[in-house]
Amino acid sequence: MFDDLIYLILGVLILTTLYVVVRTIIFARRHHRVESIEGMPVDAATVAEHLAASVRCQTVPLDDAGTPDPEAFRQLHQMLAETYPLVHQRLKREIIGGYSLLYTWQGSRADLEPVMVMAHQDVVSADPDGWTHPPFEGKIVDGFIWGRGTLDIKNQLIGIMEAAEALLRQGYRPERTILFGLGHDEETGGVNGCRVMGQVLKERGVHLAGIVDEGGGISAGLAAGVRGAVALIGVSEKGYLTVEFTVQGQAGHSSTPPPQTAIGILARALARLEAHPMPTHLRRLRPMYHGIGIAAPLYIQVPFANVWLFGPLLKRWLQRNPEMNASMRTTTALTIVRGGVEDNTIPPEASAIVNFRLLPGDSIADVLWHAKQVIDDDRVHFKPVEGKFNEALPISPHKGPAYESLSKVIRQVFDNPPVAPFIMLGGTDCQHFVPVCDHIYRFTALMMDESFRGLEHGIDERIPINGMANMVTFYSQLMQVWGTKQMA
Numbered sequence: 001m002f003d004d005l006i007y008l009i010l011g012v013l014i015l016t017t018l019y020v021v022v023r024t025i026i027f028a029r030r031h032h033r034v035e036s037i038e039g040m041p042v043d044a045a046t047v048a049e050h051l052a053a054s055v056r057c058q059t060v061p062l063d064d065a066g067t068p069d070p071e072a073f074r075q076l077h078q079m080l081a082e083t084y085p086l087v088h089q090r091l092k093r094e095i096i097g098g099y100s101l102l103y104t105w106q107g108s109r110a111d112l113e114p115v116m117v118m119a120h121q122d123v124v125s126a127d128p129d130g131w132t133h134p135p136f137e138g139k140i141v142d143g144f145i146w147g148r149g150t151l152d153i154k155n156q157l158i159g160i161m162e163a164a165e166a167l168l169r170q171g172y173r174p175e176r177t178i179l180f181g182l183g184h185d186e187e188t189g190g191v192n193g194c195r196v197m198g199q200v201l202k203e204r205g206v207h208l209a210g211i212v213d214e215g216g217g218i219s220a221g222l223a224a225g226v227r228g229a230v231a232l233i234g235v236s237e238k239g240y241l242t243v244e245f246t247v248q249g250q251a252g253h254s255s256t257p258p259p260q261t262a263i264g265i266l267a268r269a270l271a272r273l274e275a276h277p278m279p280t281h282l283r284r285l286r287p288m289y290h291g292i293g294i295a296a297p298l299y300i301q302v303p304f305a306n307v308w309l310f311g312p313l314l315k316r317w318l319q320r321n322p323e324m325n326a327s328m329r330t331t332t333a334l335t336i337v338r339g340g341v342e343d344n345t346i347p348p349e350a351s352a353i354v355n356f357r358l359l360p361g362d363s364i365a366d367v368l369w370h371a372k373q374v375i376d377d378d379r380v381h382f383k384p385v386e387g388k389f390n391e392a393l394p395i396s397p398h399k400g401p402a403y404e405s406l407s408k409v410i411r412q413v414f415d416n417p418p419v420a421p422f423i424m425l426g427g428t429d430c431q432h433f434v435p436v437c438d439h440i441y442r443f444t445a446l447m448m449d450e451s452f453r454g455l456e457h458g459i460d461e462r463i464p465i466n467g468m469a470n471m472v473t474f475y476s477q478l479m480q481v482w483g484t485k486q487m488a
């Protein structure tokens with residue numbers, strides 16, 4: 001009897017282990033090496049000069065609303081026209097919303113859906129204090145091009161132009177029409193640039209087979225537990241929701257306070273919101289670890305392959321990493337609190353601002369409902385802040401010709417890193433093309449290490465000259481692949 005029980009337990013253990021092993025084998029993708037490509041010859045020094053020239057055009061918005069500086073854009077447009085004569089002879093150039101640029105490289109097959117590569121022309125401001133080389137002088141020193149926009153994202157703008165000019169020089173003509181969508185107000189939401197461009201394409205009845213805009217890069221440390229460099233392609237963007245919470249209370253003197261003040265009621269509500277975030281969804285992270293495949297250590301592959309068994313453990317481990325936590329749930333951030341102004345006066349009102357970032361799958365209505373349930377107090381009123389909310393974007397497939405060929409080009413140009421899909425935590429201009437494209441990918445063709453940390457939007461923004469040259473190779477290869485009927 002006792003023996004039977006032992007055998008039964010042993011049997012169950014062996015079967016479970018076998019099941020776990022088999023599932024792991026199925027989950028852990030191997031990567032077939034692709035041949036690295038030579039690519040077209042790139043004169044890195046000249047490309048560096050061109051990027052430096054674009055940095056000198058100070059396309060910084062004049063105010064928080066994103067008002068463009070007409071003179072800066074005039075300079076940039078002139079610089080592009082002079083530096084890339086073939087692009088400006090052979091491609092149609094349209095100006096959208098005053099400063100955004102839409103180039104059309106007409107393909108030989110009008111029946112094929114066009115593709116689009118994107119970058120934005122605007123950059124964030126830079127106080128020259130603390131910079132090794134001034135942010136808008138476009139210095140080339142110590143193997144780097146220095147200045148605002150060299151990482152975000154004039155590197156990509158110049159990469160696209162440079163690749164197209166070189167391909168035109170070789171007499172290349174795509175089968176599939178290639179568009180360049182170059183916004184002018186991405187840093188302030190793209191409402192006057194790419195949003196209009198998206199509407200223009202929609203009105204023309206254009207539907208795109210694929211888009212690549214700025215986004216993930218190639219780096220170590222992007223996925224918790226994975227040591228080596230991985231290339232991450234953004235397949236969606238989180239949504240945005242700012243909510244104002246208000247409580248009206250009884251004003252009065254602090255010598256005779258009521259049992260509960262407006263501040264007390266609001267504080268309880270905020271504490272509850274923070275203590276009860278929206279639930280986690282492991283399945284949003286699973287495609288990333290599946291894509292990384294055998295480059296992830298076994299102790300990660302096994303639980304991801306067997307969420308049925310290790311799900312709770314896995315969640316607990318991933319939640320400790322802020323990026324991973326934000327990648328699998330709608331986050332809640334308390335950002336502003338307003339209450340009284342006098343130490344001896346109870347204010348009639350207290351209010352707070354909470355910023356939620358929505359995971360694809362959670363809607364604005366879901367979050368508002370969740371907040372109401374969690375707070376469970378009719379004295380706390382809340383409403384979304386005008387102009388400060390948008391739903392999470394649909395998830396583009398990590399299968400199909402557009403994704404697979406993009407992934408292949410990355411592996412060809414950057415020596416076979418594992419390529420995986422992920423959900424971008426921030427927003428980019430390509431959000432405005434959701435109505436005209438189902439295959440929107442966010443990827444910046446740049447290999448980055450620790451030394452890049454904090455440079456984007458920060459002090460001493462700079463890019464290595466060879467990194468810039470690789471970006472040109474990447475775009476020329478991508479345009480040749482995406483320019484074909486098969487996109488392969």
Ligand SMILES: [Zn+2]
Binds near residue numbers: 120152153186214
């Ligand atoms: Zn950017």
